[in-house]
Each structure stands twice: as structure tokens, then as C-alpha cells.
Amino acid sequence: MNGRRKFLTSLVALATGAALAGPAVAQSWPYATAARGGVASMEIVDRGNRSELYVYEKDGQRYVIGTPGNEYTIRIRNLTGARILAVTSVDGVNVITGDTAAPGQSGYVLGPWESVDIAGWRKNMQNTAAFFFTDHANSYAARTGRPNDVGVIGVAVFREREYRTYYPPRDRIASSGSAGAAKRAQAPASAGEPMNEPAPAAPSTREESMAQAQPQRDAEMGAMNSFDAREPQDKVTSKLGTGHGRIENNAATQVRFERATSYPAETIVVRYDRRENLAAMGVLPTQWPRYADRSPNAFPGAMRFVPDPR
Numbered sequence: 172m173n174g175r176r177k178f179l180t181s182l183v184a185l186a187t188g189a190a191l192a193g194p195a196v197a198q199s200w201p202y203a204t205a206a207r208g209g210v211a212s213m214e215i216v217d218r219g220n221r222s223e224l225y226v227y228e229k230d231g232q233r234y235v236i237g238t239p240g241n242e243y244t245i246r247i248r249n250l251t252g253a254r255i256l257a258v259t260s261v262d263g264v265n266v267i268t269g270d271t272a273a274p275g276q277s278g279y280v281l282g283p284w285e286s287v288d289i290a291g292w293r294k295n296m297q298n299t300a301a302f303f304f305t306d307h308a309n310s311y312a313a314r315t316g317r318p319n320d321v322g323v324i325g326v327a328v329f330r331e332r333e334y335r336t337y338y339p340p341r342d343r344i345a346s347s348g349s350a351g352a353a354k355r356a357q358a359p360a361s362a363g364e365p366m367n368e369p370a371p372a373a374p375s376t377r378e379e380s381m382a383q384a385q386p387q388r389d390a391e392m393g394a395m396n397s398f399d400a401r402e403p404q405d406k407v408t409s410k411l412g413t414g415h416g417r418i419e420n421n422a423a424t425q426v427r428f429e430r431a432t433s434y435p436a437e438t439i440v441v442r443y444d445r446r447e448n449l450a451a452m453g454v455l456p457t458q459w460p461r462y463a464d465r466s467p468n469a470f471p472g473a474m475r476f477v478p479d480p481r
Contacts, residue, residue: 202226206233208437210251211281211328215441216288218242226441229454236455237304237411237443244302245289247326249281256280256329256428258435259289261302261413262312263320267293271317274327274435280428292415296423301416304443310412321412323442327435331428411444 204223205212215224219241227234237243245266247257258278259266266289267277279287291299292311307313310321449455 205248206439206441208250208328208439210249210255210330210436211257211326211439212248212250213324213326213439213441214246214248215324215443216244216246218244218290224443227449227454227456229452233441234449234454235441235443236446236449239304239306239411239445242290242301242303242416245324245326246286247279247281247289248286249284251330252283253333254280254282254331254428255436256331256430257287258327258329260323260325260327261292262310262323263317264312264315266291269315272325274329274438275433278327278329279423280426290421291419293421293423294418296425297420298418299421300418303414303416304411305414307410307412309414311415313412314415322410322444323440325438325440327438329428330431330436332431409445410448 202225204225205214206226215235216222217224217238219238223246224235224237224243245259245261247259249255256278257280258272258274258276260272263272264270265272265276267279269292270276279289281287291301293299307318307321310318312318312321444452446455
């Protein structure tokens with residue numbers, strides 16, 4: 172009886188150990204659903220099936236598969252404990268203003284650790300026109316005379332300027348005493364007051380809030396547009412683009428945001444196209460999981476003991 176009890180106890184310990192060790196050896200899908208940076212991350216969510224699109228990488232570029240006719244959302248997450256500004260571009264067009272995209276334009280403000288779902292082109296402070304995957308010729312960019320950058324989604328991320336109190340150093344004067352020791356002079360009463368500019372307005376509590384466009388600081392800003400993906404015109408006729416869809420209620424508010432720098436802290440770019448086009452480009456893996464080759468098993472990794480050597 173004692174031997175049997177000892178054996179059962181050993182089996183329980185074995186089973187417990189297997190359960191704890193399971194996650195370390197479990198196989199997982201090798202593709203992420205987010206294009207992640209150090210300050211923010213971006214996901215593309217297909218509203219047709221409510222799933223985040225897998226991100227594939229090739230030659231330093233990121234790609235997702237778009238399904239023609241399906242609406243999608245751009246989900247941006249703030250990975251920091253401070254506010255950020257996300258200037259967002261689809262097909263080389265600013266999603267708020269409709270201008271040809273440049274980093275110095277308007278964007279969405281995200282509070283610390285917040286996320287925002289950008290579901291369409293902003294028509295006013297209350298409505299957006301839904302993003303949806305469509306033929307290149309029917310894309311909003313092509314229909315407004317800007318067909319060269321269709322097939323790319325980008326976000327230029329800016330940190331917010333911090334205001335810190337500055338106290339000037341006190342002047343030093345030499346003493347006329349015999350020892351020649353230096354003494355500190357008393358600072359004027361006004362010198363101890365903070366010399367900082369007025370603090371920015373209080374952060375907005377709305378997740379989707381819009382920042383007023385900041386004037387470009389110099390002419391070089393135009394060269395900083397990281398959303399270019401230009402290709403010869405004869406190669407883009409069959410590509411996928413983003414259309415100007417149905418009008419939805421999607422309210423936003425204006426808030427003040429002053430950028431810490433005139434250039435983005437980081438730029439995240441994801442290209443998209445039809446499955447067949449990405450496969451032809453060699454972006455998609457050649458070996459896909461085959462789920463229909465056998466009947467599913469609820470416990471495919473049944474516990475076994477070490478077999479004898481052959």
C-alpha cells in the first residue's frame with residue numbers, strides 16, 4: 172500500500188511538472204499582429220472578421236494582407252507614461268486634414284498608456300468616412316490625384332515637450348578680507364522665481380482627441396515624409412488601396428500639444444496589398460500550417476514515458 176501511494180504521488184508531481192513546463196515548449200504562430208516601436212505600436216484590425224492582421228516582414232519592410240471590400244481600423248497604442256502625438260497617414264494622405272502627408276501636420280493625441288482606434292478619414296469633429304480595402308483606382312488617394320503612394324499606412328510619433336522649472340545660478344563675489352575667501356552674494360528676490368513658460372493645457376480625457384496642426388519649423392520638414400513608397404505607374408494598377416467609405420459618428424475634440432522636437436521620435440510604417448500580390452512578392456511564407464490533414468485531437472501531446480532504445 173505504501174509503495175502504491177508513493178507511485179501515485181510521483182505521478183501527480185510529474186503531471187504538475189508537465190503543466191508548468193508546457194508553455195515553454197508550446198508552439199506558437201510566428202507572426203505578430205502589431206508593428207511595434209519603442210514609443211508606440213500600430214495594429215491593423217479587419218472590421219469584417221474583427222481580427223488583427225498578421226504582420227509579415229521582408230527586406231526590412233512590414234506587410235499585412237488586405238481583403239477587398241472589408242473595412243479596417245488603425246489601432247495605435249501609447250507605450251509610454253506620457254502623452255504622445257500620432258500623425259497618421261494612409262496612402263500618403265493625412266487621415267485628419269486630407270493633405271499630402273508630412274510629419275508636421277495634425278494628428279491624434281494619446282494619453283499615457285492609452286490606445287486609439289482610427290476608423291476612417293475625418294470629415295469634421297463628429298464624423299469620419301470609413302477606411303475600406305478597395306481597388307487602387309477606387310482609393311481616396313487615387314481619386315484625389317495622388318496615386319503614387321497607395322498601399323502604405325504610417326504613423327509619425329512625437330513626444331510632448333516638458334516644461335521644467337529653471338533656477339539661475341547665484342553670482343559669486345570675492346571678499347575683500349585678508350584671507351581672500353569667496354562669499355556668495357544674496358540673490359535678488361526675483362531670481363528665485365521659476366523662469367518657465369506657461370504650462371500646456373490639461374490633457375484631454377477623450378481617447379480619440381485631435382491636436383491642432385503645428386506650423387512647420389523650416390523647409391526641411393517636407394523632406395522628412397517617411398510614408399513614400401513610390402513605384403512606377405505601370406506597376407500599381409492592380410494594387411490594393413483604401414477607399415472613402417460610409418460616414419460614421421466618431422467624435423473628437425481639439426487639445427493643445429507642443430512637440431518636444433520638430434522631427435518624429437519614431438515612424439512606424441506598414442504596407443498592405445492583396446494576398447496574391449504579397450505571395451508573388453515573396454512576402455508570405457511558402458509553408459502554411461495544414462489544419463485539414465487529420466482529425467483534431469483535444470490532447471495531441473499525450474504524456475509518455477521514455478521508450479527503450481532501438
